[in-house]
Amino acid sequence: xxxxxFIEDLTSDVxxxxxxxxxxxxxxNSAVALSSVVCDIEKVExxxxxxxxxxxxxxxxxxxxxxxxxxxxxxxxxxxxxGFEISEIDQNHLKANLYGEPISPEKAGVVVKGVTYYxxxxxxxxxxxxxxxxxxx
Numbered sequence: 001x002x003x004x005x006f007i008e009d010l011t012s013d014v015x016x017x018x019x020x021x022x023x024x025x026x027x028x029n030s031a032v033a034l035s036s037v038v039c040d041i042e043k044v045e046x047x048x049x050x051x052x053x054x055x056x057x058x059x060x061x062x063x064x065x066x067x068x069x070x071x072x073x074x075x076x077x078x079x080x081x082x083g084f085e086i087s088e089i090d091q092n093h094l095k096a097n098l099y100g101e102p103i104s105p106e107k108a109g110v111v112v113k114g115v116t117y118y119x120x121x122x123x124x125x126x127x128x129x130x131x132x133x134x135x136x137x
Contacts (some may be wrong), residue, residue, distance in 0.1 A: 046099035
């Protein structure tokens with residue numbers, strides 16, 4: 001089963017869909033998709049770990065807060081992230097551990113400025129959950 005795919009739609013943004021059998025997998029796969037834009041995720045080792053706990057008013061809000069937290073960690077800690085393990089999640093709250101290594105130019109991708117509400121949607125299909133997410137680059 002595919003984890004995510006990019007949709008050619010925008011020039012100043014990156015639009016993608018992420019998939020998961022449940023919220024945990026959906027949020028983890030969304031984080032992987034985001035990180036694959038920011039860096040060459042396959043080459044990033046899990047040398048350092050960070051714990052996060054986030055709230056959101058509703059599930060889409062929580063998703064945006066989750067992805068914004070990842071972007072903030074890249075910026076403030078100067079780290080590329082490649083591992084995402086959510087230990088607790090519901091519609092309004094998550095706890096997770098993130099893993100990565102210090103930024104290096106040879107593993108850099110595109111700088112992501114933020115996550116937008118443009119086309120943001122989380123829906124249940126027959127087989128799985130699907131999130132549509134837009135990144136401002």
